Amino acid sequence: GEDVEQSLFLSVREGDSSVINCTYTDSSSTYLYWYKQEPGAGLQLLTYIFSNMDMKQDQRLTVLLNKKDKHLSLRIADTQTGDSAIYFCAERAGNTPLVFGKGTRLSVIA
Amino acid sequence: EADIYQTPRYLVIGTGKKITLECSQTMGHDKMYWYQQDPGMELHLIHYSYGVNSTEKGDLSSESTVSRIRTEHFPLTLESARPSHTSQYLCASSATPGLAGGANTGELFFGEGSRLTVL
Numbered sequence: 001g002e003d004v005e006q007s008l009f010l011s012v013r014e015g016d017s018s019v020i021n022c023t024y025t026d027s028s029s030t031y032l033y034w035y036k037q038e039p040g041a042g043l044q045l046l047t048y049i050f051s052n053m054d055m056k057q058d059q060r061l062t063v064l065l066n067k068k069d070k071h072l073s074l075r076i077a078d079t080q081t082g083d084s085a086i087y088f089c090a091e092r093a094g095n096t097p098l099v100f101g102k103g104t105r106l107s108v109i110a
Numbered sequence: 111e112a113d114i115y116q117t118p119r120y121l122v123i124g125t126g127k128k129i130t131l132e133c134s135q136t137m138g139h140d141k142m143y144w145y146q147q148d149p150g151m152e153l154h155l156i157h158y159s160y161g162v163n164s165t166e167k168g169d170l171s172s173e174s175t176v177s178r179i180r181t182e183h184f185p186l187t188l189e190s191a192r193p194s195h196t197s198q199y200l201c202a203s204s205a206t207p208g209l210a211g212g213a214n215t216g217e218l219f220f221g222e223g224s225r226l227t228v229l
Contacts, residue, residue, distance in 0.1 A: 031215045042200055042220035043153075050215070086150060092216050095160075095206075097143060097168070102152040 002026040006089050006101035013109050018076040020104045022089030025070065029091040032065065033098070034074045037086045046074070046087075076106075084108045113137050116201050116221035123191055124229050131186045131224045133201035142184040143218065145200040146170060153200070159184060191228040199224045 003025045012018045024032070030051050035043040049056045049063045049072070056063045062075040076083055089101040114135040123129055135142065143158040145168075155168030159178040173195070174188050184203075188195055202218040 031217070033215075033217055035220075039150075040223070040225075042222045043202075043218070044220070045217050048215055048217060088153070090218075097155055097158055098216075098218055100153050103150075105150065 002091065002093060002096075002099045004089055004091055004099050004101040006087075006104045008102065009105050009107070011107045011109060012079050014079060014081060016079055018074075018079045018083065018106055018108075020074045020076075020087050020089075020106065022072040022074075022101055023070055024072065024089075024091045024099075026091060026093045026099070027070065028093045029070075030094075031092045032063075032072050033090040033092070034061075034063065035088040035090060035100075037088065037103070039085075043088060079106075079108050081108045081110055114201065114203055114219050114221045116199075116224050118224060119222060120225050120227075122227045122229065125190075125192055127191050127228075129188050129191055129226070131199055131201075131226070133184045133186070133221060134182050135184075135203040135219070136182060137203060137205070137219065138181065139203035139205045139219070140181065141204045141206065142178065143202040143204075144168075144174075144176060144184070144186050145202065146172065147198045147200055147223075149198065157186065191226075193228045196226060196228050199226060 033048040034046045037043045060077045064073045086103040088103045090098045117132045145153045154170035156172040157176040201221040207216045
């Protein structure tokens, strides 16, 4: 079945860039998503990328997609303490429910 | 802003009680989902529905049941709560691409969650 893998932890200093990586197995993925979850809350959609794109930029966020290697990354420029959260990668293929990774916990050190 | 609501946000209940977690969305989405998540941990899909009178079990076996009698409403019920049911339950909805128009990609919109503690 489909699988989405992420590293579990990332720690960065305030003002630095954060890069969160994700790999997936389903080559028929159409959309890939990044969600953010703050403590005690639900998930918020941050951004998404269509599978025929290589890159998408939205303010401080840059998504890179390497479809050949099935690798997705999220870069957060000028990381702030408010960016501390869990970030989930997810893929959609066909009409099945989204497949989520286990989440990467980002800690920002002031 | 997503219009999906979960009640109660927090519930502490004794073993053996019946509970229903409510989830409603006002976006007209055809698909709805329930996830179970221990704090800071991965999401587990326990139930989903692709339309009225349609429900499916997810990847994680759960003793809970769901119903979808109306498009906007997707309640989850535990007939007899146990301490092992202590967790956060997240409800989500999505629209089938093409049905909602605009830039809909089939992304999920999540509620704020219901945190259940069974003593």
